[in-house]
Amino acid sequence: MTKSADLTYETPPRVLLIGLQDQQASLTILEPHFSLTYASTLTEALGTLQKHTVDIVLVNFSLPDQTGVQCCHQLRHASPWSHLPVIMFGHNEAIPQLIEAYDRGASDCYFTTSDLRELINKIHSQLTLTSLRTALNNSLEREEQILEQEQQQWELTRQANESDLQEDKQRILIVDDSVASIEILDTILANEYDLYFATTGADALRIGRDVRPHLIMLDVMLPDTDGYTLCESFKRLPGSEDTPVVFVTSLDSADDEAKGLAAGAIDYIVKPYRPSIVKARARNLLELVHNRDLLKKLSLTDALTQIPNRRSFEELFRREWFRACRHSETLVLMMIDIDNFKKYNDRYGHPMGDQCLISVANALYQSRKRSTDYVARMGGEEFVVLLANTTPDTARQFAQSLIDAVRGLNINHEDNEGKGRVTVSVGLQLCRPVQTQQREHVLNQADEQLYLAKSRGRDQLAFGSEVSQTPPF
Numbered sequence: 409m410t411k412s413a414d415l416t417y418e419t420p421p422r423v424l425l426i427g428l429q430d431q432q433a434s435l436t437i438l439e440p441h442f443s444l445t446y447a448s449t450l451t452e453a454l455g456t457l458q459k460h461t462v463d464i465v466l467v468n469f470s471l472p473d474q475t476g477v478q479c480c481h482q483l484r485h486a487s488p489w490s491h492l493p494v495i496m497f498g499h500n501e502a503i504p505q506l507i508e509a510y511d512r513g514a515s516d517c518y519f520t521t522s523d524l525r526e527l528i529n530k531i532h533s534q535l536t537l538t539s540l541r542t543a544l545n546n547s548l549e550r551e552e553q554i555l556e557q558e559q560q561q562w563e564l565t566r567q568a569n570e571s572d573l574q575e576d577k578q579r580i581l582i583v584d585d586s587v588a589s590i591e592i593l594d595t596i597l598a599n600e601y602d603l604y605f606a607t608t609g610a611d612a613l614r615i616g617r618d619v620r621p622h623l624i625m626l627d628v629m630l631p632d633t634d635g636y637t638l639c640e641s642f643k644r645l646p647g648s649e650d651t652p653v654v655f656v657t658s659l660d661s662a663d664d665e666a667k668g669l670a671a672g673a674i675d676y677i678v679k680p681y682r683p684s685i686v687k688a689r690a691r692n693l694l695e696l697v698h699n700r701d702l703l704k705k706l707s708l709t710d711a712l713t714q715i716p717n718r719r720s721f722e723e724l725f726r727r728e729w730f731r732a733c734r735h736s737e738t739l740v741l742m743m744i745d746i747d748n749f750k751k752y753n754d755r756y757g758h759p760m761g762d763q764c765l766i767s768v769a770n771a772l773y774q775s776r777k778r779s780t781d782y783v784a785r786m787g788g789e790e791f792v793v794l795l796a797n798t799t800p801d802t803a804r805q806f807a808q809s810l811i812d813a814v815r816g817l818n819i820n821h822e823d824n825e826g827k828g829r830v831t832v833s834v835g836l837q838l839c840r841p842v843q844t845q846q847r848e849h850v851l852n853q854a855d856e857q858l859y860l861a862k863s864r865g866r867d868q869l870a871f872g873s874e875v876s877q878t879p880p881f
């Protein structure tokens with residue numbers, strides 16, 4: 409079934425009718441609208457589905473070897489056809505099975521007491537719904553691809569930032585098929601930078617992925633590709649999108665330069681090299697990269713505790729929410745708040761309060777178990793934890809381990825309701841996100857749970873779960 413822009417069908421939608429041969433005479437009314445194929449049992453229907461594309465299925469409530477409702481249920485679980493809309497078809501006696509039919513995955517039901525034109529309308533409605541759903545899924549898929557790239561980039565940047573802390577030299581990838589050119593650049597730059605060399609486009613991409621250079625110097629002419637294409641490939645390589653590329657080449661026409669810049673290059677150096685110019689340009693560009701990366705890192709890190717900040721959380725929450733919707737996975741949010749922290753500040757002073765915040769942040773951060781477990785400081789003495797695809801038991805254990813970790817710090821707190829040390833309360837909300845739901849709602853629910861934990865005496869967990877219905881498609 410393909411639909412043209414004016415929403416009329418270019419080819420008639422294909423309807424598979426199961427167990428409806430005896431209705432064939434009356435169902436001729438469908439023929440001007442749809443292309444019909446009959447099967448007498450589910451087995452025969454599955455055979456047809458293997459060979460032909462079908463847009464919608466009609467199932468008789470009574471079949472020779474099983475009930476129509478059973479057949480519908482099995483179709484719903486018969487991947488790759490589980491997405492096909494199923495309309496149940498029956499006489500009046502089948503009406504009591506209506507609820508069961510919907511429970512078992514029927515999209516709609518038609519009873520012969522109604523005009524057959526209603527059946528035509530029902531089929532059209534289901535087909536429209538299906539095409540809308542497909543369009544929605546496609547756009548969700550596209551958005552997910554973008555988010556996944558963002559996620560990869562985020563991870564790579566984080567790893568790179570961590571490894572950069574231990575390294576003092578920035579990395580430059582030099583791509584040139586001329587060994588003489590490579591040697592010249594080596595002489596000019598080797599003292600100040602870590603240099604990596606590639607003589608083909610394929611090698612350059614591989615090294616680029618492994619080494620994550622801070623700067624790429626590209627020759628325009630290479631044996632297996634040209635520099636412009638390679639530059640575009642680097643711009644698509646996760647983690648390299650923002651790495652500056654400089655063309656180094658003996659081509660010196662204005663056209664070449666324009667082409668290089670259009671491909672995403674940031675600068676253009678013409679051979680033969682003047683060492684002072686190459687050095688100055690490399691230094692300027694690398695300083696730019698360094699400052700940009702630092703800024704990005706600072707903007708996502710909490711200044712006091714050095715763990716991710718609220719902005720970082722909001723970025724991640726958006727992504728994880730989307731992923732959970734897409735895969736019908738659970739998401740766990742925890743709001744964590746230090747107990748009687750105002751009194752801690754009052755007794756021990758603000759600087760000690762800051763030290764306490766740092767220790768608690770570290771304890772929470774170190775409690776992460778999987779690479780996807782996420783901890784951030786929301787602000788003040790409040791933290792947030794996000795766990796993807798987690799069972800209630802694991803979530804509960806995780807929350808308890810956070811409470812224990814903070815208790816285990818044994819930070820003296822005389823005014824904490826007799827507990828003697830610093831403690832936290834945790835409000836946990838487990839959900840199964842759906843696209844139609846506001847994600848802020850779950851944050852509020854976790855906050856409500858936190859309020860409960862506080863009111864029940866602090867230093868404890870309050871657990872909320874609102875696992876929404878899985879959508880029927």
Ligand code: GH3
Pocket residue numbers: 712745746747748749750751753757758759760761762765787788789862866
């Ligand atoms: P509860 O157990 O109900 O959470 O009581 P509480 O005293 O912890 O909560 P309240 O919201 O009344 O007080 C929070 C305190 O956290 C007040 C504020 O001075 C302190 N605080 C927030 N941010 C910082 C910070 O960055 N450093 C320090 N030292 N204190 C902070």
Ligand code: MG
Pocket residue numbers: 745746788789790
């Ligand atoms: Mg608070």
Ligand code: MG
Pocket residue numbers: 745746747748749750789
């Ligand atoms: Mg508090």
